[in-house]
Amino acid sequence: MPNERLRDALLRQGLNLDHVARAAKVDPKTVERWITKNRIPYPKHRHTIAAMVRESENYLWPDALPTERKAEVAVSEVIKVYPHRHAVPRELWSRLIDNAHEDIEILVYAGMFLTEYPKLIHQFREKAQGGTRIRLLFGDPVSREVTRRSEDEGIGKTTLAAKVRNALAFFRPLRDEPNIEIRCHGTTLYNSIYRFDDEMVVNTHLYGFQAAHAPALHLRRLSAGDLFENYSESLESVWKSAKEPKWAKE
Incomplete structure (x- = not known):
């Protein structure tokens, strides 16, 4: 084969x-x-x-590689484990964004904390114009998966959908930028994924907890590893089934 x-x-x-x-x-x-x-x-x-x-x-x-060796390499791919996503230093997010030159990929339901970075739209636009490929994946606000996740977090049926709409409104100015694509998905997410070239933050999802209070893993891709690669492939699978937001068809 x-x-x-x-x-x-x-x-x-x-x-x-x-x-x-x-x-x-x-x-x-x-x-x-x-x-x-x-x-x-x-x-x-x-x-x-x-x-x-x-x-x-x-x-x-x-x-x-044999299974034992893969396990050893996977441990080395983990740079740090944070007990909560909100414990990830703001400086780390800034460094990851600043240093990314090839790929920025974000898979979330809403990721509203990103809107707290006032220069983010400008940064993404500037990076895209410089050749960086940026792919942003948000939950489909009318999907049952977003509704279910909202209930699982204990914030009511419609709260997360409203957050998604706010996030889409925030990133809407980027919709026509070359090298930037925005899509919505209707999948059940077990993690939110933030990839910046060969580094990644994986925010696990816990039942009954909002994402900000769930653990986060800072990973760095190693050539012989498969931990980073597995999360990257998961993101790619969601991307393939996702669709453009309705406002992209106006």
Whole structure:
């Protein structure tokens, strides 16, 4: 079975067999076998290719590492655990936003705390104009999932939907900006995810608690890890099924 992840990653970076062969110091036919026959390269070659295509080794070759080794790497991906999301320092959020140059991805129901950053719209617009891809995912305010989550948090049926509408109103000025996409989803979220290039904050969801009072994990992507990658793939799955907000069709 071909390694479609590797093939796709190379295509996205405009790389061919010869590029990879020169970097890894192997024959192009060897690279072809890595792709078409899903052969797993030696670790030194995996490191080289992963760096070239800016993907983790575990994403490109999920079966390359034994389970025990994956668990060890996952521990190293966790920079810090915060007991509550509101305990994440404001300085950390600012640094993550400032240092992101390729991807900013946010998956939430409302994420209203983001509206407390008055310069955020300007920052996102400036980053998008500089080439940063920004994807913002909010809950669909009329979905049953948002209603259910609102009830689970103990704030009533309609409160969270109102927060989502307020968040969409806040980010509405960005709707026509190149490199910025905003969508709404109707999925059950077990975590809110905030990705900034190779760093991420994962805010877990707890029954009976608002997101601000639930724990948050600060992660950094490692080439051989799969913790960061799993959350990233989860976000991607929600993105694929999400739709444009109704105001985007006006």
